[in-house]
Amino acid sequence: MMEKRQELFTGKAKSIYATDNDDYVIMSFRDDTSAFDGEKIEQLSRKGEVNNKFNAFIMEQLANAGIPTHFKALFNNTESVVKNMQMMPVECVVRNVAAGSLCRRLGVEDGTELTPPIFEFFLKNDELHDPMINEYHIETFGWAKEEDVNKMKELTFKVNVVLTKLFADAGMILVDYKLEFGLFKGEVILGDEFSPDGCRLWDAETRKKLDKDRFRQGLGGVIEAYEEVARRIGVSL
Numbered sequence: 001m002m003e004k005r006q007e008l009f010t011g012k013a014k015s016i017y018a019t020d021n022d023d024y025v026i027m028s029f030r031d032d033t034s035a036f037d038g039e040k041i042e043q044l045s046r047k048g049e050v051n052n053k054f055n056a057f058i059m060e061q062l063a064n065a066g067i068p069t070h071f072k073a074l075f076n077n078t079e080s081v082v083k084n085m086q087m088m089p090v091e092c093v094v095r096n097v098a099a100g101s102l103c104r105r106l107g108v109e110d111g112t113e114l115t116p117p118i119f120e121f122f123l124k125n126d127e128l129h130d131p132m133i134n135e136y137h138i139e140t141f142g143w144a145k146e147e148d149v150n151k152m153k154e155l156t157f158k159v160n161v162v163l164t165k166l167f168a169d170a171g172m173i174l175v176d177y178k179l180e181f182g183l184f185k186g187e188v189i190l191g192d193e194f195s196p197d198g199c200r201l202w203d204a205e206t207r208k209k210l211d212k213d214r215f216r217q218g219l220g221g222v223i224e225a226y227e228e229v230a231r232r233i234g235v236s237l
Ligand code: UDP
Pocket: 091, 093, 099, 100, 101, 102, 130, 176, 177, 178, 197, 198, 199, 200, 212
């Protein structure tokens, strides 16, 4: 059993703790829920536990599909043991259906199917409101090496194949999602989390939103929706 030590970082919804093994840290999912780059923050009871178990399930599915991830094991209800990576400060987004910032930016109608799916990079920087960037910014400013950028793109699309099917089989549309990668012993691996906090999921029949847009838009039933998604894909809560 790994021993939990001092807190290393505190993010908006998760905290990272050291362990007695330098190669591993503990990722702790809090109930804090934020939107609009941290402008709206609330505590949603059970969210930490739901997202921790949801993320563990998804990371295991991705690992089974050959995608390298940081996930090692659940530590307790709200915490997981993950590899201690050096994160790259970029967010990788894939969009299968138009929503959110894409619609605001380009005037595309919400719900438009995107074929082929669109890939976008954003800089992870709340003060700058996560601006959209491209490969040239990443290379020139040294946020990641070219080969690692290519790997992130390749893995992000691989995730799309696995997860669009996983959610479709459970009656949902994976509209879009955000991934973050890091380096562990020189290898690009998936980090951060995959949960309804960082993706858009719609019911395939009714198009009901089952993700963090319920929180962003004040629709209510946020955790109930996360739990419904978890139940439908077979996460045991
Ligand atoms: N996303 C995220 N964190 C961010 C920005 C976006 O998890 O800092 C996710 C978001 O939940 C959605 C996808 O990435 O699933 C695309 O988000 P978008 O660019 O449409 O931005 P938003 O409308 O959320 O501001």
